[in-house]
Amino acid sequence: MNIVKSVKIEVILESIQVERFIEMLEEAGAHGYTLFGNISGKGQNGMLDHNCRAKIFANSYLFTICSEEVAQNILPQIALFLEDCSGSCFTSEVNHLKL
Amino acid sequence: MNFLFDMSMVTGNILSPPVLFFFLGLISVALKSDLEIPQPLPKLFSLYLLMDIGLHGGHELYHSGFSWELVTVLGACFLMASIIPIYSFFILRSRFGSADAAAIAATFGSISAVTFITGISFLEIQEVPYKGYMVAGMALMESPAIIIGVLLYNIYGKKEQKSKKKTNWGHILRDAFFNGSIMLLVGALLIGILSGDKGWHDFQPFDSIFKGMLCFYLLDNGIVAARRLKALRGNLGFLLSFSILMPLFNAALGIGIAYLIGLSKGNALLFCLLTASASYIAVPAAMRLAIPKSNPAFTVPVALGIVFPFNVIVGIPLYYYLIQQIL
Structure with missing residues (x-):
């Protein structure tokens, strides 16, 4: 069993921005991610619900696990990305069980 | 000229199942x-x-072929889609920043396919003929407004915000010309032309459920419109006035152009709905x-909470009444 200390980066952002966000993430060094599309919630921009054909009001949740070094590279770019569109980013230290 | 407004046209429109389902969504x-x-x-x-409307338009084009009339209609559609966002933008800038003004102006420059489809349903109830090639005009009108909106923002908005970020025109052009709606509409139009009578005949069982699907869609539109309308608090007065006066103005321009280029009454209503x-x-x-x-x-x-219901409930019979008086 190999447990590695890693950084978990979680992002909630507008679904229409996901494609470009993933492009940015991969260019910044993330090797993979998990995406939950069409989620609902309420934040600074009011209620966002996925139950609207206009994809513009749907949010997505995405997380990636990476090394501290890669996280240092990714986070400034996420900050830049989220400057323009609504979204939130959280980071935490996690134990990653590598199989 | 008969200036008496035919109320049976209004009630006939309001009491049609698609519009009633829209109300049901609002009420729910x-x-x-x-x-x-x-x-x-x-x-x-x-x-x-x-x-369905793409294939229908394609099938009609298969029979009528490409004509000068079609080119004129497409030119008029392109013209309206390009100028509506410009004057809308300058009116909206009196109240909003350039970013919101450009975005709202672009929505007015573009079109609502379901308003167009509801117009087709109205014409069928009134037994007024129209040409399927108007669908080509609809496909053409979706994109220019996006380009004009972004150009207006680049000229006026970036100065306001002193932004140095470059516009990614590749992405914008892709979104403008290859978004899902345009791909399907233009694709279905071409498939309708290529497959001819045989293709259209095979499609008939699918076409026969058109009204039912429209009812479902308008029911959902009513639900979404009612939910979204709440977001306008604070700007409701201005946006309500703008969203009713602008379609009326655009429709009047549309009727004027339809008169100048000699459109039939059915085609004029559809053109008018595209502009409004x-x-x-x-x-x-x-x-x-x-x-x-x-x-x-x-x-x-x-677009969904004010302009769409206004056009569907009041606009369609009103524009058609004016068209009957003028054309």
């Missing part, structure tokens, strides 16, 4: 009912409607991507 939200059409079914309904409607799916999304500072809480509620 007001009564806090849990009525809901599960996603992604409404998306399927919209794809079906676009496919506002996009609530493709354009708000494209503008949000192109101008992230624009607030989608304005574009969608305005």
Whole structure:
């Protein structure tokens, strides 16, 4: 069993921005991610619900696990990305069980 | 000229099942009912409607061929889609920043396919003929407004915000010309032309459920419109006035152009609806991507919550009445 200390980066952002966000993430060094599309919630921009054909009001949740070094590279770019569109980013230290 | 407004046309429109289902959607939200059409079914309904009218238009083009009349209609559609966002933008800038003004202006420059389809349903009830090639005009009108909106923001908005970020025109052009609605509409139009009578005949069972699908779609539209309208608090007075006066003005321009280029009454109504409607799916999304500072809480509620019901309930019979008087 190999447990590695890693950084978990979680992002909630507008679904229409996901494609470009993933492009940015991969260019910044993330090797993979998990995406939950069409989620609902309420934040600074009011209620966002996925139950609207206009994809513009749907949010997505995405997380990636990476090394501290890669996280240092990714986070400034996420900050830049989220400057323009609504979204939130959280980071935490996690134990990653590598199989 | 008969200036007496034919109320039976209005009641006939309001009492048609698609419009009544739209009301049902509105009422269900007001009564806090849990009525809901599960996603992604409404998306399927919209794809079906676009496919059906695309194929129908293509089939008509297969018979009529390309004519000078078609070129004139396409030119008029392109002209209106290009100028509406410009004057809308300058009116909206009196109240909003350039980002929101450009995004709302672009939604008015573009079109609502479902308003167009409801217009077709109205013409069929009134037994007024129209040409399927108007669908080509609709496809053409969706994109220019996005380009004009972004250009207006680049000229006026970037100065306001002193932004040095470069516009990614590749993404914008892709969103403007290859978004899902346009791909399906233009694709179905071409398939309708290529497959001819045989293709259209095979498609008939699918076409026969058109009204039912439109009812489902408008029911969902009513639910979404009622929910989204709440977001306009604070700007409701201005946006309500703008969203009613602008379609009326655009429709008047549309009728004038239809008169000048000699459109038939049915085609004139459809052209008029293209000029008077506002996009609530493709354009708000494209503008949000192109101008992230624009607030989608304005574009969608305005287009779906005000312009769409106004056109469907009041606009269609009113525009047709004026067309009957003038053409």
